[in-house]
Amino acid sequence: MTSFRAAVWAEALKMRRSMVPFFTAVGFSMAPLAGGLFMVILKDPEAARAMGLISAKAQVLVGVADWPAYFSFLTQAVAAGGGILFSIITIWVFGREFSDRTIKELLALPTTRETIVTAKFFVIMVWALVLTLFIFGIGLGVASLVSIPGWSAGLVQAAFTKIMGAALLTLPLMPFVALLSSAGRGYLPPFGWTIFTLVLANIAAILGWGDWFPWAIPGLFSGAAGPGTDVLGLHSYVILFLTGLTGLAATYWWWLNADQAK
Amino acid sequence: MNYAIETSNLSKQYGKVHAVDNVHLRVKTGEIYGFLGLNGAGKTTTIRALLGMIRPSGGNVKVLGQALGPGGRGPWAQVGHLVESPAAYSELSVRENLDVARRLHGIQNPKVVDEVIEQLTLGSYADRKAGTLSSGNFQRLGLARALLHKPELLLLDEPANGLDPAGVIEIRELLKSLVQQKGVTVFMSSHILTEVDRLATRIGIIHKGQLIEELDTDRLEKMRSKYLEIQARDLESAFASLQNAGYKAVMKDGALLIEDARAIEHPDEIARILVQVGTPPTRLAVEQQNLEEHFMQLTGGAK
Structure with a gap:
């Protein structure tokens, strides 16, 4: 068994035994369920009104009741919700070692520190992508149940690419969360960072600089700026890539070099 | 090495x-x-x-x-x-x-x-x-x-x-x-x-x-060795009589200390000698130096 496989096994076991996969799955499944509810409202506004549901808000959020609108909502939910939920996963995977003081059991081992950090990032990535696949599956089920028009195999394929793309573009933002979970030795600093970057991303997008701001890029990719507004260019993807790379380098450096005196 | x-x-x-x-x-x-x-x-x-x-x-x-x-x-x-x-x-x-x-x-x-x-x-x-x-x-x-x-x-x-x-x-x-x-x-x-x-x-x-x-x-x-600690009203006299009896004693902090194994194993014999010369012991105890005392002295930890 290679040390990387051993480290991945250890991280996967810790993940499986915790409640975090359950809670993140429940949290993320709210997106397709909420989308389904909006479709129900938009399909029959009168009936929805009779049930006490407000159709105007649903119309603003989703538009019309069809498969393209449903997938568009789901992509935006993955970009926005993914930023938070993937951060929670990252905060837990890295921050718990400091919060529970188990970090000292990971530093003087034949399995190197960089192997452990790589295994942690690998588990985060797999976990985030599985979660996205999970909500895409739920989304397909929910949309089928509410029977909305506009389904086509091509649309499903395009939506799948878009949703997985939004998730993949969110992942490069995680190394900075990992760095703050490590250097901040716990949960609060990275959580504060997540909220802070979320607010900044909204401001950057409103000001029209979102394509230059890494934390706004997944949202803009998902179409959060409105239909047909493709503001991202090659520079956006390069910036996002460089942000991820910088975060990774800083996290590895910190694990290898920082004093672990607590 | x-x-x-x-x-x-x-x-x-x-x-x-x-x-x-x-x-x-x-x-x-x-x-x-x-x-x-x-x-x-x-x-x-x-x-x-x-x-x-x-x-x-x-x-x-x-x-x-x-x-x-x-x-x-x-x-x-x-x-x-x-x-x-x-x-x-x-x-x-x-x-x-x-x-x-x-x-x-x-x-x-x-x-x-x-x-x-x-x-x-x-x-x-x-x-x-x-x-x-x-x-x-x-x-x-x-x-x-x-x-x-x-x-x-x-x-x-x-x-x-x-x-x-x-x-x-x-x-x-x-x-x-x-x-x-x-x-x-x-x-x-x-x-x-x-x-x-x-x-x-x-x-x-x-x-x-x-x-x-x-x-x-x-x-x-x-440091782990034991010694017999003796106190008497006339310490000088007790010291002299023990020396005469062949015990090597040292005077320290108002007491006599003997590391001789015979004295440690038979403190009653020491008591008998002292009583015989008219300086009966007021305290007779087998003590052991310990690390704690030494540590406290070194680090000032008792203060």
């Missing part, structure tokens, strides 16, 4: 605070080195430096003949450690925690987990979640992880913490047997002086970051 641990001018500074200051340690293979110090003296910082968890501000560290490299590289497959209070993944069982450690140590054989569970008498708790263990069993889990891979060197920070008296004896015997039968080297820090005194073959005392004294086996033996 083979040294399991060698430090030269090891220093660690946090701002203006010298946590460890020019510590020069030589721990021989197969010895039990007790590392004593008050809280904040620099014990844990030294242990963390020996494990590559902190980077020294100055000096060198060699563990099992290998200089610690960048990124915390070291001979960790041969080193077991317990730093400060033990930590474990609370949602994993005792067995799972040890299995994680086994895999990260690259050990193929899963039976080592069962062996160490048995060694540390954790059998009844093997499938219990670590988060539900008592502090004593949590400590045992930490020790089990340190011993799992059958290391050549054990770095233990307060190994007896949280253990009940039976547990303290059990761990002491376990460490003794590892040293005697497997040639393991133990470097243990503690502020439980009696424990260190009973176990260590050599002791280092660290105070305010500096290694202020090392006591070797001979010195420890001497």
